[in-house]
Amino acid sequence: MLFPDYRPRRMRRNETIRRMVRETRLHVDDLILPLFAIDGKDVKNPIPSMPGHSQLSIDHIVKTAEEARKLGIPAVILFGIPKRKDALGTQAYAKDGIVQRAVKAIKDKVPDLMVITDVCLCEYTDHGHCGMIAGDTVDNDASLDLLARVAVSHAKAGADMVAPSDMMDGRVTEIRNALDEADLSDTPIMSYAAKYCSAYYGPFREAADSAPKFGDRRSYQMDPANVREALREVSMDVEEGADIVMVKPALAYLDIICRIKDEFDLPVAAYNVSGEYAMIKAAAEKGWIDGKAVMLETLTAIKRAGADMILTYFAIEAAQALNDR
Ligand code: PBG
Numbered sequence: 001m002l003f004p005d006y007r008p009r010r011m012r013r014n015e016t017i018r019r020m021v022r023e024t025r026l027h028v029d030d031l032i033l034p035l036f037a038i039d040g041k042d043v044k045n046p047i048p049s050m051p052g053h054s055q056l057s058i059d060h061i062v063k064t065a066e067e068a069r070k071l072g073i074p075a076v077i078l079f080g081i082p083k084r085k086d087a088l089g090t091q092a093y094a095k096d097g098i099v100q101r102a103v104k105a106i107k108d109k110v111p112d113l114m115v116i117t118d119v120c121l122c123e124y125t126d127h128g129h130c131g132m133i134a135g136d137t138v139d140n141d142a143s144l145d146l147l148a149r150v151a152v153s154h155a156k157a158g159a160d161m162v163a164p165s166d167m168m169d170g171r172v173t174e175i176r177n178a179l180d181e182a183d184l185s186d187t188p189i190m191s192y193a194a195k196y197c198s199a200y201y202g203p204f205r206e207a208a209d210s211a212p213k214f215g216d217r218r219s220y221q222m223d224p225a226n227v228r229e230a231l232r233e234v235s236m237d238v239e240e241g242a243d244i245v246m247v248k249p250a251l252a253y254l255d256i257i258c259r260i261k262d263e264f265d266l267p268v269a270a271y272n273v274s275g276e277y278a279m280i281k282a283a284a285e286k287g288w289i290d291g292k293a294v295m296l297e298t299l300t301a302i303k304r305a306g307a308d309m310i311l312t313y314f315a316i317e318a319a320q321a322l323n324d325r
């Protein structure tokens with residue numbers, strides 16, 4: 001049908017009709033809030049490149065979790081900043097590690113908030129890589145047992161879901177088997193399945209003190225130029241037993257989210273990463289963009305591309321904006 005018989009503007013005349021024909025709805029249920037746990041009491045170390053976010057001691061983590069719960073946010077994902085780092089990242093699977101204690105504290109006070117834990121070694125290793133080092137490379141197979149130990153120790157501490165972000169080959173199988181053997185067959189795995197080697201992680205590495213001390217992550221994280229490789233990565237994780245597959249970052253990878261949503265039937269998560277957050281915050285601070293509007297547009301676009309859930313540092317602000325509507 002062509003103009004003048006069809007006039008697309010008829011469907012945009014006012015907010016009521018726009019609401020009726022809107023194809024994508026951002027909802028507070030879509031949001032997952034990342035939090036950084038650190039030792040101590042009443043500690044709140046602001047992260048300069050992520051305005052509004054801080055490294056939080058467990059008392060503040062619990063307060064923020066309560067706030068998230070009140071706003072209707074269903075889940076948080078925890079990252080830990082340990083007191084000590086070593087070659088094998090032993091604090092990542094210590095029974096009294098920072099994440100293990102934070103999980104317990106949240107589940108104690110806010111039991112119906114879903115607590116997801118990031119499973120990786122880079123915050124806990126003195127070299128800052130996501131696996132064990134052998135010579136000058138990351139030893140994939142030797143790292144699998146450590147990652148499985150991390151996942152099991154998080155789940156034993158009460159984590160509702162584990163999210164391996166290391167990108168070692170075969171880690172989903174290893175983690176699934178270890179969870180099942182530990183009688184934790186009900187603990188789902190959200191795998192960072194298509195995780196790219198991205199410069200957008202800069203602010204996070206400052207926040208989590210997890211930058212690699214030598215080299216980079218290009219041998220285990222994906223090349224930003226590839227799309228078929230992402231489909232292969234996701235299909236492996238699906239076969240290995242992942243329950244949710246994640247694409248990360250989100251904004252520069254909307255095409256990847258879209259392809260994965262089309263080709264797989266598992267829920268798709270997208271990680272709106274630290275650099276994406278920092279860019280919007282910085283431009284808004286300068287008065288160059290309307291921060292709230294760009295935030296909502298961005299999250300809606302990630303959902304429109306196919307994400308069923310979004311890990312985002314905007315979770316609290318977005319929930320407030322959505323609740324105000
Ligand atoms: C750890 C991990 C990273 C992020 C989540 N888990 C950083 C990295 O791979 O270097 C990035 C999150 C963000 O930038 O917001 N493996």
Ligand code: ZN
Pocket residue numbers: 120121122123129130165166
């Ligand atoms: Zn890592």
